[in-house]
Amino acid sequence: MTIQQPAQPAPPTVVTPLVPARRPTWVRWPVAAVRTARPRQWPKNLLVFAAPLTGSALSRGSTALGGATLAFVVFTLASCAVYFVNDALDAERDRQHPRKCLRPVACGDLSETHALALACVCVCLAWAVGLVTPGYGLILAVTAYLATSFLYSAKLKHVPVVELAVVASGFVLRALGGAAAVHVPPSGWFVLVCSLGALLVVVAKRFTELTSLGAPAAGHRPSLxxxxxxxLRTAQRLVALAMIAAYFTWAWTEADAWTADWHLATTVPLVAALVRFDRLTATGTTGQIEDLLIRDVPMLCLELLWLVLFVIGLAIQP
Structure with a gap:
């Protein structure tokens, strides 16, 4: 009788993990440069169209539209310069952040020297395009934006409260630059509403940073x-109420009764959007707070509803 030997188990197969090939430098460098320029943040610069729109300047046709478009290009280039400088100065701190460590300068895909060189190029291009527009309003606005932003990156970001005002001023200067590009004098109420809206976003951003990162948050941003x-939550709601009051007062004080009534109607989607924003920011997130304004579907619908109502009011006003 033959005794069968038990089958020996097969030796385990060692699987070597696949490591993705690193892109060649001629591909990696431009990709890193574009990522550092933050294309997803460029929609912020659409604020340059705010004053021309509210002042009915865009109804003048291609001249006003061309001026506002140039302002958009100028502030897009300027904001790219700010991002390059900011990432170069914050590279070491960004390496300790759970999300910012993936930024090209922090992870080594783009050197700090190259980032600063690209910033210089963007500043020169922004000034060159700004000088194309008649007058000096746009060039003054973008120069003020660059000066305050570079001061923020170098020092002011660590000063509590002041850093909130500096970041908010960047949004306001965009709106003022758009007004200057099409020669529309912005009203005081317009500037106030823009300022409060910008401050609201910045305060909400600090709140989500503090609640999502907890104790280590101060290590990434000392002002926290x-x-x-x-x-911060109380300040956010107070600023939102102040913004609603300023917008309502602006609409109520319109000289023409029909225009005043129509602008008052646009207060409804604005208030609804602010309530939605308050709910979205109630819980901490490590993502970009600006994404809540353009990626949340209900929020986006409310923003579009406000815009459509406002444009219709301009189109059919007697």
Missing amino acids: RRYTPRG
């Missing part, structure tokens, strides 16, 4: 040591 979640 001076804030508390409750204080």
